[in-house]
Amino acid sequence: MTLESLATIHPARPDRFADGSVHEVMRRLRNEAPIHQTKDSEFGSYWSLTKYKDIVEVEALPLLYSSEMERGGISLIDSEFAGAEQAEQNRMEMFIAMDPPRHTEKRRVVAPAFTPSEMTRLAGSIRERTAARLDSLPKGEVFDWVSMVSVDLTTDMLAILFDFPWDERHKLPIWSDAITSLDMIKNRQQERQVMMFEMAMKFFALWQERTAAEPAPDLLSMMIHSNAMSKMDQVEFIGNMALLIVGGNDTTRNSMSGLVDAINRWPEEWDKVLANPGLAGNAGSEVIRWHSPVAHMRRTVTEDHDFRGHAFKEGDKVGLWYISGNQDEDYFEAGDRFIADRDNARRHLSFGYGVHRCVGARLAELQIATLIEEMVARNMRVEQAGDVVREHNPFVNQILQIPVRVTKAG
Ligand code: HEM
Numbered sequence: 001m002t003l004e005s006l007a008t009i010h011p012a013r014p015d016r017f018a019d020g021s022v023h024e025v026m027r028r029l030r031n032e033a034p035i036h037q038t039k040d041s042e043f044g045s046y047w048s049l050t051k052y053k054d055i056v057e058v059e060a061l062p063l064l065y066s067s068e069m070e071r072g073g074i075s076l077i078d079s080e081f082a083g084a085e086q087a088e089q090n091r092m093e094m095f096i097a098m099d100p101p102r103h104t105e106k107r108r109v110v111a112p113a114f115t116p117s118e119m120t121r122l123a124g125s126i127r128e129r130t131a132a133r134l135d136s137l138p139k140g141e142v143f144d145w146v147s148m149v150s151v152d153l154t155t156d157m158l159a160i161l162f163d164f165p166w167d168e169r170h171k172l173p174i175w176s177d178a179i180t181s182l183d184m185i186k187n188r189q190q191e192r193q194v195m196m197f198e199m200a201m202k203f204f205a206l207w208q209e210r211t212a213a214e215p216a217p218d219l220l221s222m223m224i225h226s227n228a229m230s231k232m233d234q235v236e237f238i239g240n241m242a243l244l245i246v247g248g249n250d251t252t253r254n255s256m257s258g259l260v261d262a263i264n265r266w267p268e269e270w271d272k273v274l275a276n277p278g279l280a281g282n283a284g285s286e287v288i289r290w291h292s293p294v295a296h297m298r299r300t301v302t303e304d305h306d307f308r309g310h311a312f313k314e315g316d317k318v319g320l321w322y323i324s325g326n327q328d329e330d331y332f333e334a335g336d337r338f339i340a341d342r343d344n345a346r347r348h349l350s351f352g353y354g355v356h357r358c359v360g361a362r363l364a365e366l367q368i369a370t371l372i373e374e375m376v377a378r379n380m381r382v383e384q385a386g387d388v389v390r391e392h393n394p395f396v397n398q399i400l401q402i403p404v405r406v407t408k409a410g
Helices: 015-019 022-032 052-059 084-089 102-114 116-135 145-162 171-180 182-187 189-212 219-224 234-265 267-275 277-291 361-377
Strands: 035-038 046-049 296-301 305-307 310-312 317-321 380-384 399-401 403-408
Touching (some): 015 022, 102 116, 102 234, 102 361, 116 145, 145 171, 145 219, 145 234, 145 361, 145 399, 171 182, 171 189, 171 234, 182 189, 189 219, 189 234, 234 267, 234 277, 234 361, 234 380, 267 277, 267 361, 277 361, 361 380
Parallel strands (some): 046 317
Antiparallel strands (some): 035 046, 305 310, 380 403
């Protein structure tokens, strides 16, 4: 096999994420060109940062490296890719794609939904639903873990957070997938528009309903009755709903699927957890590190400057490759392996870093640790029974399918 030229390498090429070969490319960039520029691609020209310390440095300077939608937003898949007309139609105002100080006050509104005391309040229902889901799985038969466990558990969680009508909750992952799917953005724009319209109408109706009602602890009501967000217009309200749906859905879902991928590659690591259930929390963080549900975040340079000898120009796109920083050998020994009792698993970059660090991180950790604890309580082994199917997507590291069979350990 001939080695690709470093000069033309395009790490965000979507097929690399479907076949898993992205890791080889990232390792090569970490070793040979940790600050690398792809001059030409379907996502335009972009820099790739692949080392842990460089990613952290950029995230710590949100005004020099902007997340603003106006400058291009948070993903290499941007309006340049989607086409200007579609970008305009899909325009969503969300606080993940804002810089301080606008970002600061909006984030403050949703943060109280994720405090440790809120997590304690939610813990019981998360455990009950997780236990019931595991108990209902077919015994000895092959089934898809993604649809029957990962999607199901994360959808219910979101419906609870929003107090979304329970019998319509299946729409949440459909909308979430429509927002992030590269295929829909590129090839099925009209279908995507219809779904986005349906989502907007539903949330608009809920907005009106909750505005008229007394304040309640669900996220929608919290936002609507807050000072910072009560005056937001419909576009911004719907943008923030979309953010929470994708934020809380695809990411946690993919960690739950990544868990099965990890414990099938390294069954001895699952044995460690079965033997020591106290490892559940650490193993959860380790899955989030190893799988990296968000492969990258993008920033846009706001001023010409030198970054470690490279001329960064205003308007340049910078890809912060969490999928690579999380495997950086300078931080994580044997970073390409899942190690349930890894000492520094929690120092991963999967939740980002700095002012935008994931606001839902505690909830995600709680959901994943609970899933592992309940699997251990049932002495479960989840054996892969077919190929893992992944999406062609350089943004959300999406697992579409994992056929499995559940058995008892030992
Ligand atoms: C394993 C699961 C999750 C992962 C890997 C993840 C990952 C991320 C990442 C990478 C960011 C951007 C960080 C940055 O730019 O520095 C982010 C932000 C965010 N996440 Fe998560 N997330 C997860 C779960 C959740 C959950 C459960 C929710 C809520 C229900 C959520 C809501 C958000 C929100 C609202 C933001 C925007 C924060 C801001 O801009 O200040 N996420 N997440």
